[in-house]
Amino acid sequence: MHTPHAHRRLALIDLGTNTFHLLIVEISKTPGEKPLVILRTKAGVRLGEGGISQGIIAPAAYDRALHTLAGFKEEMELHEVTEVRATATSAMRVTKNGPELVRDIFEQTGIQVNVIPGEREAELICQGVRQAVDLGEDAQLIMDIGGGSVEFIIANQHTIFWKQSFEIGAQRLLDKFFPDPSGVFPAEAVEAEQRYLSTVLEPLIEAVRRYHPASLVGASGSFDSLADMQLGRLRTEGELPPCTELALESFQTSYRQLLSGNHEQRKALPGILPMRADMLVVAAVLIDFVLGITEITRIRTSAYALKEGLLAEMLVV
Known part of the structure; x- marks a missing residue:
């Protein structure tokens, strides 16, 4: 049985073209109190390698992305995260198969990625x-x-x-x-x-x-x-x-x-x-x-x- 947290545990994910970042913080119910950093980690995914200049995410990079997010999901479960915000930038903005990767990430991890403009x-x-x-x-x-x-x-x-x-x-x-x-x-x-x-x-x-x-x-x-x-x-x-x-x-x-x-x-x-x-x-x-x-x-x-x-x-x- 989990005891319900008196806090929100929030995961912030930044899916960059080189590096994926994961930040897990605990937000206190007390107003004005600074969030407590539980975990700060990153992985070199190089999503743009071998394809970004042609407007695609190359297969190896695509696999690295899914693998990395599966790892992030484990960390989030381990740290009992209650909310997730994931944003993706250039590589997913401009590539033909970016939307497909967003869909696969959601299907495999339940993480909904928001692709944001520059x-x-x-x-x-x-x-x-x-x-x-x-x-x-x-x-x-x-x-x-x-x-x-x-x-x-x-x-x-x-x-x-x-x-x-x-x-x-x-x-x-x-x-x-x-x-x-x-x-x-x-x-x-x-x-x-x-x-x-x-x-x-x-x-x-x-x-x-x-x-x-x-x-x-x-x-x-x-x-x-x-x-x-x-x-x-x-x-x-x-x-x-x-x-x-x-x-x-x-x-x-x-x-x-x-x-x-x-x-x-x-x-x-x-x-x-x-x-x-x-x-x-x-x-x-x-x-x-x-x-x-x-x-x-x-x-x-x-x-x-x-x-x-x-x-x-x-x-x-």
Whole structure:
């Protein structure tokens, strides 16, 4: 017999193009009390690998997704979750068989996945980041590099001034500019990516001119990895502080190391998840490009993003 909880146990699932995240929290009946984190975990699913640039989820990635969600379901049962919120982003938004995967997930796990548009994704990311980083009164540039899409938000602690989602995530950039991931990323590939970004990111360049963001706040995996590289070791999901200052010199050193090595050397860098070794190269080129167009010198990373934004929104209701 279960004794009924005096609490709601809520699972928040973020099905990203690279990584699936699961956050389980207990929400107290006492108003104003902060939710208690029961479990925070993630799995590298790489849903976009081998297909996102063709508009499909490849069979191996499809299977990894179902396998991962079966595991999440076990965790949810183990921790007696009473409510679930699952959102999916770029890979499921744009692929032909995304809807089929949503159906299979529901049939196999009972988890109902809500596929959200890029604008909504940007909004939730901003909400999540605000829980981790005090944005203050000045406009800041928030950036979340996913596998499928990249969100940019210019906001302060109260207001979103501008936001846009671009389908230029790390898996897509890898497919486009890095056909041989075993080798070094050549200078001409860096230049090609930068030229491409200067065209695609014209709306961002305009917005930056208009709002002059004071600093960069990076959410999601690539920024966590760069913060780990600065520290010189890989941290678990539970170890990440909500906010880390990423020194500009540290970013520049990491960027040089990433560009100079081949795949094996990149994998061996302290603080790197093997799955991110190549994606981090194209992501770092993107970050460097953004630093160039904004002349920003202060970078902070936020361990919170979309799922924390969902949670914050639900607590307000």
